[in-house]
Amino acid sequence: MAPANANSSLVRARLAIHHPPSGASRTMGGRIGEVEFQFNPGQLELSRSASWYAQRAVGFDRGAQQEFSGADPASLSVEVFLDASATPTSPQVRKKVEQLLSCCEVDPQSLPTNRPSPPWVRFSWGGFSTVQFIAYVESVSAAYSLFSPTGEPLRATCRLSLKEIPTPVRGQNPTSGALSARRVHQVVVGDTLPALAWREYGNATRWRVIAEANDIDDPMRLRPGSELLLPSADDVRRGPGAGPGPGPEPRGTP
Template identity: 60%
Template sequence: MAVHGGGGKSGGSKVPGGKGAGPKGGAGKSLVRATLSIHQPPTGFSTTPGALISPLEFQFNPSQLSLTRSAQWKTTPTAAVRSAAVPEFLGPEPRSLNVEIFLDGTDKPGSNRVLKDVELLFSCCEVTSASIAAKQPSTPWVVFRWGSFSTVSFTAYVSSVDATYTLFSTTGVPMRATCQVHLQEIPSKTAGQNPTSGALTAQRVHRVVAGDSLQSLAWREYGDATAWRAIAEANGIDDPTVLPPGVELLLPAAEEAGR
């Protein structure tokens, strides 16, 4: 299944100094940018990602997303039967998502932004210190999101990252890279499509703006201001009065927030 979208790295977005160079040639201010939020893995039996480690906002929206879903069956050959045995259904497999991330640092020649973003993606395949301390070793959980009202939202772990550097500065610093990222879905207890938003999962990511509070977000999202505690717990927030603009918050599914 392929989900196609606009705002990719077409046109002159790869040409340094061209009309399409820089952020204006990518996702653009008028388009909703895809994001990959990297979180600590949860503790206990929770299926909600832990505290936010770092967000990665795409400079260029992907031109397409490749989604895969499969089911597992088992066939047992039987020598005494002429025709093939009836296969046994074992269950559905989690969905997988392949996405290409294009990184471009030519607008800031002296910056090592591309290298840092690639290392951030690679870190998604490494066990976090917090999970080791909690005696539940795990790589980070990630939430891929693209589109308002959770048009595409996908909670997963990163199974592989393949980075190709395509341009270097005169000092050997990578200035461009193309990363193929493979995400494997982590189904939640409330997994399923949100019938009102068309989301792949019922969880959403919200970018904090001036005037936001946990109580107002809880009221807007769940119709219950007291559900702010679920948002705080999902994002590892100790002080609910400190909510800096620009921070991305994971909003749990309504069923989890209501527990």
């Protein structure tokens, strides 16, 4: 028999469900709830595509010259397996499925606004940052496979399809007017600012840039599940404006 604490370090995948933003804001509202996966996914399907526009021209003998017109939102498909067969009287499977289905319904809190919307969600799984983006639930399907004598569902497999919600990039390049590339990182257990700075910029001493961008007073206290804005490498290289202290040091400088 496996030790009781064999899975104590297992990081569960989860889907955080939030109220949609109010008005023209693109920031998620407060958290409605969360679905923690009983069993981590065996497979994730992530897709992203780019759009190109073809302008016909007689000067090209093999088709037309194409111009990039933008990146399309990412799509993520994931399967959620729910099982309450060990507690036949528990309604947890039914309630979790209903919670997932509600992600395709209008959030009552958004009705008074001029932009009614279903909840916004964010899927996360430890440090797997590639799949951590703000999204809406495009579709949910649930297949029930086990029931109690009273008809209570005890086992279900749900298939979710998430579609990324494009959000404006924060910050602006003061010299060119172009938006600087930044991304959001969700804090997991064990994260530190120096470690994030090393991973993002190749220089652990750049942790102050992240601290300043997120108004962090105590760099030793990062709350798991919170989100950090990571400034672009270009912002860091620009020097003093990117954070306190002297300008950037050579990569790898202790």
